[in-house]
Amino acid sequence: MxxxxxxxxxxxxxxxxxxxxxxxxxxxxxxxxxxxxxxxxxxxxxxxxxxxxxxxxxxxxxxxxxxxxSEQPKAIAVIDESECIGCTACIKACPVDAILGATKQMHTVITSECSGCELCIAPCPVDCIRMQPVHDHWLPQARLVADNQQDERFAAAAQANKRFQHRTARLQRLQHLKKQQQHAYQQKATITATPATAKSAANINPAALIAKAMAKAQTQQLQRRVPDNQDSFQQQQIAKAQEQASYRRAMRDFQYGNEQQKADALEWLRLHKQQRESQQ
Structure with a gap:
C-alpha cells in the first residue's frame, strides 16, 4: 500500500x-x-x-x-555586496524570498530566513555569492520551536515551508493580476473599435506603417545616444566585472573543483597572469 x-x-x-x-x-x-x-x-x-x-x-x-x-556543515548564502551588480537573478531563484534588493541596487541575504538551498549561486553572472558554514543542524535559523513541538528540525521545516508557500502565493497573485490587466486592455481595445476605425484600418498600408515606425525609432535612437566616451566607460566596467568574476571562479575551482576543473583553472590563471604582466 x-x-x-x-x-x-x-x-x-x-x-x-x-x-x-x-x-x-x-x-x-x-x-x-x-x-x-x-x-x-x-x-x-x-x-x-x-x-x-x-x-x-x-x-x-x-x-x-x-x-x-551530506556530511558538510549547513551553510547560508552570503552576497559580496561590493561586487553585486543588482541584476535580481538571485532574487528570482530564491524559493523562500530570503534575498532583498531591486534592479541595479545592492542585494543582501536575510540570513535568518536562508534555507541554504544554493539555488542563488548558479544564476549570479558575476559569481559574488558564496556559502558560509554555520553551526546549525537545520535551516532556516528563524525557526520557532512550539511548546508541543520540541524538535528544531520540524520547526525549521515548517518555517521554510511557510516562506515557500508565501512566495508561491505571491507569484500566483502577480500572474493573476497580469492576466486581468491583459484582459482589460483587450476589452478596452474592442470597445473603442468602431466600424469607421475598422474600415480605415483595412485601408492602411502596412509598408508605410513600417517605414514610419523605423523613422521614428531612428530619431529616438539619435536623441538618446550617449557620448562615445560614456559607452566606452560602461564597456570597461562590464569587462572588469566579468574578469573579476572569472578570476574568483577560477580560484574556487582550483581549490574545490575536481581534477579537470583544477587543471582548467590553473591554465586560466597562468594565461591571466601572463596577460596582466604584458600590460604592465
Whole structure:
C-alpha cells in the first residue's frame, strides 16, 4: 500500500533545493509515494531523513547518495555586496524570498530566513555569492520551536515551508493580476473599435506603417545616444566585472573543483597572469 505524499513531505526539510533531482520537496515526496525514487536523495536531510523515510515506507536504510555533501556543515548564502551588480537573478531563484534588493541596487541575504538551498549561486553572472558554514543542524535559523513541538528540525521545516508557500502565493497573485490587466486592455481595445476605425484600418498600408515606425525609432535612437566616451566607460566596467568574476571562479575551482576543473583553472590563471604582466 502506497503512503500518501503528504505524510512523506512532512519528513523532508522543505529547503526546496532540488538536489534530489526533483523540483522541490513536494515533487520528491510524490515520487517516493509512487515508488519511483530512492529514499537517500535528500542531501540536506542526510541520514536522519533517510532513516525516517525508511521507517515510514518500510524499506531498508540506504547510505546517502552524496555522502560528502551530506556530511558538510549547513551553510547560508552570503552576497559580496561590493561586487553585486543588482541584476535580481538571485532574487528570482530564491524559493523562500530570503534575498532583498531591486534592479541595479545592492542585494543582501536575510540570513535568518536562508534555507541554504544554493539555488542563488548558479544564476549570479558575476559569481559574488558564496556559502558560509554555520553551526546549525537545520535551516532556516528563524525557526520557532512550539511548546508541543520540541524538535528544531520540524520547526525549521515548517518555517521554510511557510516562506515557500508565501512566495508561491505571491507569484500566483502577480500572474493573476497580469492576466486581468491583459484582459482589460483587450476589452478596452474592442470597445473603442468602431466600424469607421475598422474600415480605415483595412485601408492602411502596412509598408508605410513600417517605414514610419523605423523613422521614428531612428530619431529616438539619435536623441538618446550617449557620448562615445560614456559607452566606452560602461564597456570597461562590464569587462572588469566579468574578469573579476572569472578570476574568483577560477580560484574556487582550483581549490574545490575536481581534477579537470583544477587543471582548467590553473591554465586560466597562468594565461591571466601572463596577460596582466604584458600590460604592465
Amino acid at each position: 502506497s503512503i500518501a505524499s503528504e505524510h512523506i513531505d512532512r519528513l523532508l526539510p522543505q529547503t526546496q533545493c532540488r538536489q534530489c533531482g526533483y523540483q522541490g520537496c513536494s515533487p520528491y515526496a510524490q515520487a517516493l509515494s509512487r515508488g519511483e525514487a530512492a529514499i537517500n536523495l535528500c542531501t540536506p536531510g542526510g541520514i536522519t531523513v533517510i532513516r525516517d523515510l525508511a521507517q515510514l515506507l518500510n524499506v531498508p536504510v540506504l547510505p546517502p547518495a552524496d555522502p560528502l555533501k
